[in-house]
Amino acid sequence: MREFQNTSTPKNKKKSKVSMIKAFKTIIWPRRSLVFIGLVLIIFNRIAGLILPWKSKTLLDDVVPSKDMGQLYELLLIVGIAILIQATTSFLLTRILSVQAQYLISELRAQVQKKVLSLPISFFDNTKSGSLVSRIMSDVEGVRNLIGTGLVQMVGGIFTAIISVGILISINPWMTLFVLVPVTLFGLVALKAFKYIRPIFRIRGEINAQVKGRLTETLAGVRVIKGFGAEEQESKIFEKGVDRLFQNVKKSLTATALMTSSSTFLLAGIASTGIMGIGGYYMMEGSMTPGQFLSFTMYLAFMIAPIVQMSNIGSQLTEALAGLDRTEELMNMTPEEEIEDRTIVLEDIKGDIIFDNVSFAYEEGKDVLHNINFRAASGSVTALVGSSGSGKSTIAGLSATFLNPKSGLITIDNHDMSKVKLNSFRRNLGVVLQDEFLFEGSIRQNILFPRPNAGEEQLQRAVQAAYVNEFTDRFDDGLDTLIGERGVKLSGGQRQRIAIARAILADPKIIILDEATSNLDTESEALIQKSLNELMKGRTTFVIAHRLSTIKKADQILVIESGKIAERGTHDELIASEGRYFDLYTYQARI
Structure with a gap:
């Protein structure tokens, strides 16, 4: 109708x-x-x-x-x-x-x-x-x-x-x-x-x-x-x-x-x-x-x-x-x-993403990104760091097709992202946000959200990989525990681990982690980091992180300042250059 x-x-x-x-x-x-x-x-x-x-x-x-x-x-x-x-x-x-x-x-x-x-x-x-x-x-x-x-x-x-x-x-x-x-x-x-x-x-x-x-x-x-x-x-x-x-x-x-x-x-x-x-x-x-x-x-x-x-x-x-x-x-x-230009259907994607001279503005005449150029190769980990409001989340949003560039070109496996059918791209996408959203219901239902028909064995693998069982085993109802609206009955770390388990179960080709470990205590973060390392293997990953200690192994780190890439390189390269990343890292190390 x-x-x-x-x-x-x-x-x-x-x-x-x-x-x-x-x-x-x-x-x-x-x-x-x-x-x-x-x-x-x-x-x-x-x-x-x-x-x-x-x-x-x-x-x-x-x-x-x-x-x-x-x-x-x-x-x-x-x-x-x-x-x-x-x-x-x-x-x-x-x-x-x-x-x-x-x-x-x-x-x-x-x-x-x-x-x-x-x-x-x-x-x-x-x-x-x-x-x-x-x-x-x-x-x-x-x-x-x-x-x-x-x-x-x-x-x-x-x-x-x-x-x-x-x-x-x-x-x-x-x-x-x-x-x-x-x-x-x-x-x-x-x-x-x-x-x-x-x-x-x-x-x-x-x-x-x-x-x-x-x-x-x-x-x-x-x-x-x-x-x-x-x-x-x-x-x-x-x-x-x-x-x-x-x-x-x-x-x-x-x-x-x-x-x-x-x-x-x-x-x-x-x-x-x-x-x-x-x-x-x-x-x-x-x-x-x-x-x-x-x-x-x-x-x-x-x-x-x-x-x-x-x-x-x-x-x-x-x-x-x-x-x-x-x-x-x-x-x-x-x-x-329903944009007429979106005609390309992605079948089996590799996840090679390229930003070519990309600019973006939320309001006309107020660009928040200026001529961004980089390549996130298939299976690589790209970390985005910088001060608040620098444009990190905007780059992630563009990578997820939540936003469209004002100018420039974003490609996925050499296909213009603006011409790709969104459902064919997003079924290969997994997202873990800083303030992760959970639905009212049970822990099981929230983890199964991307794949409701997944088997018990697949569910348990995701649960164990994200160390969700570490706290659900203490609940009387286990995975069937009701969590309340937006997961209000759980701690921030518990909610985040459920969100990560959900992403693991989805088995995406491209992953966006926006402060995925920000709500975790030190012990939980260590556990989650292990599971994330497994999750990121063979998948194109974008990581937004304020805790720079979590991105040492990233294939490339982009330092974003005022909507521009101020520095790029591996952790060791950026430390050796003693620039903005060096300042951020040494400051956090002293805290």
Whole structure:
């Protein structure tokens, strides 16, 4: 299913506005058989509803005056059957369309989540995770009013109103004409209100995403907040967010209140009062029977109630379209894998990576890398060292294809990296980050993450190679121990060893170790270094390390300063040259 998707859009973000026609084509029309069944059911439901006012006239004008009990029983039977039909069709409407609407919501959520995961890392760097959660979970919920009972009820309301108008004209055309004036005025007010409300609903979605984004950050960083006693500060920030949301809701409630008061004044007030006076006059002069008057007022209710209901449903449809506007923006973004130039599929790679005059900038005009040139030969270890912010992690990100160079060329086995299918490259990639992410669940599930179908023997090899068993053997549940959200129940060193075991199990051709031993104590680091040495054999490895003692055996060490390669060579060569690396190494040796 590809609702609202336009992969030909070259821009990362395209403002859009989903019209009812487009929503009809992309959501309603593919499910036209279900909608048709719903329309048939609603028509039967509304026709059955018209039986009661019709038979009420018969009761007052014919049955009661004639005291015909047989005709009374017949009338009650017809009304009872009509009520049964109403109840049955109402149940079927909810059962068929509401369930289908919820299924559609789940489909759209899955589709949007898949789309979001296909977007480049730069998108996530600029978007709060809580905001994305809101867009995936909340923005699509409004479609239930398009495919669910909302739209069908609206069509049923129009059908009922039209039939009721026809019957009202047949009873008394002048009274009907009087009623249509306030109804028309209410319709104009409602249309104006809908036009006013839609942008408010759109902005509400954005504010809601921002508030949820901040809340997500607050909950994730609760230890930092409590550590600095910043609870009150965070509460004030959140209060400002929910106040913005309140102000937005207040605006929409104003428009909604206008419609409600208009319906009360124009429909329940002017129309009902006028009908009472006009009907009383006609009955007194004998041109209208009490049964006709009762029938007229009941049919009038059948005409007005759907109109009021349609205004409420119209508000829901407006909110749905506003949410779909935001959904379409996401669906119009170009996935990183769908760039037309990416046509090369890597089969069995060696891992020979070359940076040729590569520059990179996160912001236009602010380069963080300047003309980087080096070769990471297949099976070699390249260490990146330097002060914080020098560009080490950016080089690693470019090597992992998380980033794309501003200028210059990066090749893998002589293939231009910008033309390589990303999935064919990344299935040969393993990454161990400084702040490694673990999923909620068991230790076993986290290690098996890159290869869920790996056997127990492969799992145990990875566990032993990363010395995970050194601490899991002390746990009652061993590898099945639950670690909590982001591995909160484990120490930093334990989390890091699990992450390394995960990388070992993945068996990649290219490995990026970003401060992989930074969270380990001296004893654990010694154990891990042995396993990493085994892991790196025959694999192209990039190591970012502040502990220079861990990279003595690297094939080449690149000293990065201010986005440039200040020095390069082996450990012994750089020590002998007594340059920047020598200064860093001797300083650490003295600590």
